[in-house]
Amino acid sequence: MAFVLGLVALVAVDVVGARVPAVVVLAVQAVLVVVVAFADGSGMARVLFLLLPFGAYFAFGRVVAVGVGVASAVFLVVAFQVTVPGWTRSVEHVSDLLMFGIGLVLALAMAEMSAAAERNRVARDVHDGLGHHLTAVSVLLEKASAFREVDAAVADRAVEDARESARRALEDVRTSVRALREPFRLGESLTQLAGGLGVAVACTGDESRYATGTLLALYRAAQEGITNAMRHGGSDVSVTVHCGPREARLVVVDDGPGFAAEREGFGLRGVRERIAQAGGSVEVDCGSGTKLTVVVPRGTV
Known part of the structure; x- marks a missing residue:
């Protein structure tokens, strides 16, 4: 239920985002992405973290987008450290983090291309x-x-x-x-x-x-x-x-x-x-x- 409601809320925030300050939209999206990611037992929803730097690029620019992306990666590392002891020895979790890093680079590159x-x-x-x-x-x-x-x-x-x-x-x-x-x-x-x-x-x-x-x-x-x-x-x-x-x-x-x-x-x-x-x-x-x-x-x- 938390997973479904979180996705619905993300869509709603995207629809009304133009009428709300960008910093508020980004903060709400970050909270919702965390909720959805933790509610999804498969771990696939972690890809939603890539939405945060992508949206931040158009709202605040490249520097803030990179900062948000790095903060998202750090958050995932901390979350793994707290919830999955010894995750660094798990090929699955390490590969997930590497794929997230690649996705982050691609998301920022796509934002740059769209802006250009x-x-x-x-x-x-x-x-x-x-x-x-x-x-x-x-x-x-x-x-x-x-x-x-x-x-x-x-x-x-x-x-x-x-x-x-x-x-x-x-x-x-x-x-x-x-x-x-x-x-x-x-x-x-x-x-x-x-x-x-x-x-x-x-x-x-x-x-x-x-x-x-x-x-x-x-x-x-x-x-x-x-x-x-x-x-x-x-x-x-x-x-x-x-x-x-x-x-x-x-x-x-x-x-x-x-x-x-x-x-x-x-x-x-x-x-x-x-x-x-x-x-x-x-x-x-x-x-x-x-x-x-x-x-x-x-x-x-």
């Missing part, structure tokens, strides 16, 4: 989202400065468009958050993205058959294509998307001077990584202008 992946995702979102809007603001403010003495109305409109791009930057952050909780509308989002920038957008097909992650990947790719077009002097920019029954195809075309393949920056590398995760492909053709083509199969996240 999350940092890369955030970096891509910041670059693809805010980077686009800041580029738009910069271009519009340069336009306002150039027309200030020539045509005040054009300069004022450029300033107003820059203000609107700044507002869209905030909305883009909210869009990314909403996409985690509700359906993402690719056509609507692309239209809002292109508004005020003179970018032509055409969306066809049925996007409702595609997963949110796939649509977001296409949106970020379009965002990067438009940003690059503006950054490299493109004036005639168009975005076309077709969501077919088997795959979605996005094409961003501009009339700018293009760029050499070796000059491909972090943004396009991020697009390639994002699309690859969705099972798709990316092609960049730089001739007279730049053409970005992205193809993603339906049914991937």
